[in-house]
Amino acid sequence: MIVVTGATGHVGAEVVPLLVERDVPVRVVTRRQPVAFPAAVRRGDTVQVPFASTPAVPIDPADIAAVAVAALTTGEHRNVAYKLSGPQVLTPADELRLLGEVLDRPLRLVEPEAATFRSWMLGAGMSEAAVDAIIARSLSPEAADAAEVLPTVAEVTGRPPTTFASWAEAHADRFTDTGA
Numbered sequence: 001m002i003v004v005t006g007a008t009g010h011v012g013a014e015v016v017p018l019l020v021e022r023d024v025p026v027r028v029v030t031r032r033q034p035v036a037f038p039a040a041v042r043r044g045d046t047v048q049v050p051f052a053s054t055p056a057v058p059i060d061p062a063d064i065a066a067v068a069v070a071a072l073t074t075g076e077h078r079n080v081a082y083k084l085s086g087p088q089v090l091t092p093a094d095e096l097r098l099l100g101e102v103l104d105r106p107l108r109l110v111e112p113e114a115a116t117f118r119s120w121m122l123g124a125g126m127s128e129a130a131v132d133a134i135i136a137r138s139l140s141p142e143a144a145d146a147a148e149v150l151p152t153v154a155e156v157t158g159r160p161p162t163t164f165a166s167w168a169e170a171h172a173d174r175f176t177d178t179g180a
Contacts, residue, residue: 001025002072003155014065022073041099043177046108050117051138052093055147057085058120060162064155077156087161095164102168103175114139 006012040047064084069105090098093109098111102167112120114135121131137143153161162170 010061010111011068014062015068018065018069019073019164024073025034027168033045038174039108041103042177045106046110046160048110048112048113049092049096050110050114052096052109052111053088053091054138054143055091057087057089058095058167059084059086059146059153063157063161066157067153081148082152082156084152085148085161087149087153087163089147089149090164098165099168099175100164 002019004012004015004019063086066081067084071080071082076093088180096109118135122128123132153159
């Protein structure tokens with residue numbers, strides 16, 4: 001029996017069907033949590049994105065799920081810790097531009113000040129220590145160096161990881177009124 005927490009979240013929603021396909025007994029735990037980025041795009045063409053120039057290596061939740069299921073259901077991954085990444089280094093500004101191309105409409109990025117972001121996160125219930133750590137990490141010069149493309153998804157799954165543009169194409173309905 002495998003327990004999947006967050007079974008309706010980005011990754012959990014991908015993990016559960018893969019386990020069911022393999023006839024693995026599953027128990028699910030869920031908590032409803034809104035996703036702000038799609039809602040912001042649905043509301044209009046201006047999206048507030050903190051740390052918009054900080055590079056990252058976005059990964060498709062389905063790729064995380066595929067690696068997780070391989071690790072949970074095959075012996076070759078026992079006692080192995082994997083570091084995962086998507087296939088390309090992008091900034092949040094790059095992601096918003098690519099999303100705009102997929103949606104065939106311009107999306108305008110507004111980057112809030114770190115103090116504004118801090119008050120939003122504290123208002124959402126995050127601890128001061130966690131918020132301050134996120135801000136410090138995002139503003140540090142080392143943040144750019146941390147964005148590293150890794151081969152793990154391809155090595156574990158036997159297929160290349162999904163690009164952000166491909167993910168956006170597959171999930172474009174999440175960013176429109178019809179997909180809300």
